[in-house]
Amino acid sequence: MPALKTILIIDDDVDDQEILITAIQELDETITCVTALNGIEGLDKLKAKEVVPKLIFLDLNMPAMNGFQFLEHVKGNDELSKIPVVVFSTSSNSSDVQQTKKLGAIDFFTKPASFLKLKQLLIPRLEFIR
Structure with missing residues (x-):
């Protein structure tokens, strides 16, 4: 049976994936990250x-298919379009924020420099799966 609270993390930086997973699981150990x-x-x-x-x-910013392209595919697919997508990026460019929201992302945040700040930024975003 699939986990009730599962998050898919799509990022080409394995270190960023691990930091995000650690922060999420410190906030809620019942969340499974893929x-x-x-x-x-x-x-x-x-x-x-x-x-x-x-x-x-x-x-x-990823090879093969970037976040913008991924959003277009997911939001264009009836079966997948209802899954909420939060963009997290090194970019803080307002046009990136606007573009991702236009494509259907529910939120956007810039990757912070500190682990504590990351956890603070995650708290309200994890409410999307409760």
């Missing part, structure tokens, strides 16, 4: 129902 290294891998896992997440954390 990772993908780019949009294509994330989309494949979703379509194969390898993961049925309550929430997706999505990086923007």
